[in-house]
Amino acid sequence: MRIKNFIIGIFAVLVMAGCKTNPFTGEKNLNFVSNEQLFPMAFQQYDQFLSENKVVTGTSEAQMIKNVGQKIVTASERYLNANGYQGYLNGYAWEFNLVQDEAVNAWAMPGGKIVFYTGILPVAQNETGVAAIMAHEVAHALADHGAQRMSAGQLQQLVGVAGSVALSGKSEQTQQIFAQAYGIGSQVGVMLPFSRSHETEADRIGLTLMAIAGYDPAEAADLWRRMAAQSSGQAPPEFLSTHPASSTRIANITKWAPEAKAEAKKYGVTSFKK
Numbered sequence: 379m380r381i382k383n384f385i386i387g388i389f390a391v392l393v394m395a396g397c398k399t400n401p402f403t404g405e406k407n408l409n410f411v412s413n414e415q416l417f418p419m420a421f422q423q424y425d426q427f428l429s430e431n432k433v434v435t436g437t438s439e440a441q442m443i444k445n446v447g448q449k450i451v452t453a454s455e456r457y458l459n460a461n462g463y464q465g466y467l468n469g470y471a472w473e474f475n476l477v478q479d480e481a482v483n484a485w486a487m488p489g490g491k492i493v494f495y496t497g498i499l500p501v502a503q504n505e506t507g508v509a510a511i512m513a514h515e516v517a518h519a520l521a522d523h524g525a526q527r528m529s530a531g532q533l534q535q536l537v538g539v540a541g542s543v544a545l546s547g548k549s550e551q552t553q554q555i556f557a558q559a560y561g562i563g564s565q566v567g568v569m570l571p572f573s574r575s576h577e578t579e580a581d582r583i584g585l586t587l588m589a590i591a592g593y594d595p596a597e598a599a600d601l602w603r604r605m606a607a608q609s610s611g612q613a614p615p616e617f618l619s620t621h622p623a624s625s626t627r628i629a630n631i632t633k634w635a636p637e638a639k640a641e642a643k644k645y646g647v648t649s650f651k652k
Contacts, residue, residue: 400521401463402583407521411528413469415487421471424491432478434496439474443494446508447474450516451490453590456645470519474512482608486515488522501604506651509591510598513584521583523576578622578630585634589642594650596635602627 390642398409405623434440451472458466472490486492492515494508502508606624622630639650 383521388616390641398522400579401458401461401466402517402521402586409522413489417469417471420488420491422575424473424487424493427493428475428477431536434476434478435543437476439496442505442508443476445472446505446512447472447492447516449466449591450509450513450587453513453587454516456590457586460645466520482605484511484515485585486518488519490519491521494517501608502601503604506588506593506597507601509588509593509602510595510601513591513593514580515584516587517583518576521579523580525535527576532607578627581627581631582634585631585638586641589638589650590645590647592642592647592649592651594635594652595631595638597652599628599631599635602631 398407399405400407432475455467458464470490474490474492474494476494476496480497481495482497482501484492484494492512494511498511502511533605541636581598585598588598589595602624609624642648642650
């Protein structure tokens with residue numbers, strides 16, 4: 379019982395102390411992994427990835443990825459500085475690379491390290507499509523989604539340990555049932571919705587960033603229509619996925635795009651590139 383209470387006590391302390399304010403939503407998010415801990419690991423992994431893959435350089439597409447990335451970062455700085463978050467980007471080391479790979483994908487690592495695969499460019503179609511993807515990935519980095527996922531994963535393990543300790547006097551069958559039920563329940567009921575909430579949040583933040591950068595946020599809905607067509611309906615059901623369904627994203631983006639344009643006008647942006 380003492381061990382159980384000790385673990386639960388640690389859990390409670392981490393939840394209460396491990397929070398950080400999201401500068402875009404104003405909400406307190408679970409996060410007890412500092413940038414000082416996370417960024418060096420992310421930078422090392424990013425450099426290793428680049429060394430093991432073919433980075434495209436010297437092409438107009440590779441240069442576009444870098445140019446659009448910098449525009450989105452500049453928009454981020456404008457937003458953060460205007461909303462009282464000067465210095466928020468200290469420690470970030472932005473880097474935007476195009477990698478030769480047929481996968482329709484792009485991703486961001488903590489600290490601003492971003493990769494686009496060449497396979498996603500036909501779906502993006504143009505610079506504004508690239509901006510929609512880029513703003514989404516930059517939003518992940520700015521909102522500390524990587525650190526939040528690490529924090530949630532650690533708590534998931536901690537609660538599992540606490541449950542196992544609480545059942546230590548029960549039969550082996552009971553312990554196995556708990557382990558299976560907790561594993562499935564925490565994944566489908568907690569971790570996957572948590573991941574989908576990050577994707578939704580990155581979509582909404584990304585619309586604001588691309589609008590401030592001068593790109594039409596309404597075009598992001600067309601991007602996701604193309605993404606949906608490209609997947610040919612092969613995506614898993616939303617409740618079993620790390621990402622929202624394309625139909626959900628399109629509906630949200632269509633609803634939020636006017637808000638993003640209105641926000642951009644506060645920064646003097648009144649025309650948007652399609």
